[in-house]
Amino acid sequence: MRHLSILLxxxxxxxxxxxxxxxxxxxxxxxxxxxxxxPAQLDELHNYTGDAHSDKNFILVxxxxxxxxxxxxxxxxxxxxxQGWMPVGSWGDFFKGTFDGDGYTIKGVMFNRxxxxxxxxxxxxxxxxxxxxxxxxxxxxxxxxxxAGMLVGYNQGTIENAHVNGIxxxxxxxxxxTGVNIGNITNCSAEGTVIGTAQSVGGLxxxxxxxxxxxxxxxxxxxxxxxxxxxxxxxxxxDITACYAIGTINAEEQLGGIVGVLNSSTIKKSFSxxxxxxxxxxCGGIAGVTYGGNIxxxxxxxxxxTATNLDGQNVGGIVGxxxxxxxxxxxxxxxxxxxxxxxTAGLAGVLRTDGTLAxxxxxxxxxxxxxxxxxxxxxxxxxxxxxxxxxxxxxxxxNMTALNFSTIWQTVxxxxxxxxxxxxxxxxxxxxxxxLRAQGFRTTYN
Numbered sequence: 001m002r003h004l005s006i007l008l009x010x011x012x013x014x015x016x017x018x019x020x021x022x023x024x025x026x027x028x029x030x031x032x033x034x035x036x037x038x039p040a041q042l043d044e045l046h047n048y049t050g051d052a053h054s055d056k057n058f059i060l061v062x063x064x065x066x067x068x069x070x071x072x073x074x075x076x077x078x079x080x081x082x083q084g085w086m087p088v089g090s091w092g093d094f095f096k097g098t099f100d101g102d103g104y105t106i107k108g109v110m111f112n113r114x115x116x117x118x119x120x121x122x123x124x125x126x127x128x129x130x131x132x133x134x135x136x137x138x139x140x141x142x143x144x145x146x147x148a149g150m151l152v153g154y155n156q157g158t159i160e161n162a163h164v165n166g167i168x169x170x171x172x173x174x175x176x177x178t179g180v181n182i183g184n185i186t187n188c189s190a191e192g193t194v195i196g197t198a199q200s201v202g203g204l205x206x207x208x209x210x211x212x213x214x215x216x217x218x219x220x221x222x223x224x225x226x227x228x229x230x231x232x233x234x235x236x237x238x239d240i241t242a243c244y245a246i247g248t249i250n251a252e253e254q255l256g257g258i259v260g261v262l263n264s265s266t267i268k269k270s271f272s273x274x275x276x277x278x279x280x281x282x283c284g285g286i287a288g289v290t291y292g293g294n295i296x297x298x299x300x301x302x303x304x305x306t307a308t309n310l311d312g313q314n315v316g317g318i319v320g321x322x323x324x325x326x327x328x329x330x331x332x333x334x335x336x337x338x339x340x341x342x343x344t345a346g347l348a349g350v351l352r353t354d355g356t357l358a359x360x361x362x363x364x365x366x367x368x369x370x371x372x373x374x375x376x377x378x379x380x381x382x383x384x385x386x387x388x389x390x391x392x393x394x395x396x397x398x399n400m401t402a403l404n405f406s407t408i409w410q411t412v413x414x415x416x417x418x419x420x421x422x423x424x425x426x427x428x429x430x431x432x433x434x435x436l437r438a439q440g441f442r443t444t445y446n
Contacts, residue, residue, distance in 0.1 A: 253280025
């Protein structure tokens, strides 16, 4: 027994020494995480997946460029082949540790696994109970089948302060940051191009389930089929707070500036400036279609353009079509709306039974629409169409009286040091700069 104890002690010591030699420092604990400074050390993450490594901690200590490492002749090419980077963590062998980018960048994450069906494609493939934070991925180029995102393919952990830039392409459940999210995401962003050939495609998240998303944004150009949103493609039983989306969507149907499909979820204190071009049905400035939920204190600036000859098309400045118990309140829309005349309106194309639309506004001039709703089987109150002049600057406090300008909204006036003219109201919970830029103002700071 004594000899076994000695052997076990020696084995653990050798393993610990070997692990330490694979990194630039640290011991993997929370107080002294393993330090990653090179592409080869970053690749070591593949050896720390599964339950046995759920307590492991890693931190970047240098910027890392993977281009040469993954190119022909590089050590990463020798390891993973022409397909490029292998996602860290797979289904059943999840990455479960803590990865802290500490503000450093990882450049050139590239792979093409369009011929390999893996259940999670990103820098990380599959995570469970992991924490990923302070990460910056730039010049990402990912092609996969399904469940693809630049940072994580299938996330079941926590992501904080993560920012990605590049292109991600796949079939269904494709997002700029993560393809599928069943965790919490805070203060994150995705910029670049998102392409999905099927459903559930989002600028930040493809399919968002049982989660909280806050303080995050997407600035993307998107191509998809159905269920596509500037921020989230399909949002199921999840809350979105203080988020925004900017860019374009070209797809078929069920498209929204923030979410394509809202199912038993809440969007609040958020905005969209997504220009949508569609060929099919149910498109809105914030949500394409709802199956229960709430849209509160939010606004849409983007345009929606669809064919004008499709009866039942359902186009609205806020939502294309509602189902089940949906409550929309304290919102406004300003974008140009083009669609079938009998189903296109300033706020909602169709408001079905159990739907409530109240205390909201739309721009009569920029939208080109005179009615708030075309097909109304729900409950409406205080829906007011205004001219542009009545909605901008100090006039907004006079004409949009349902909005709370004390703690939720604020005016944009030419007299403000960061504005060049009167603008539409903006939200206090989101930084002024992206909101002013979305309205076309040239800000004088930041």
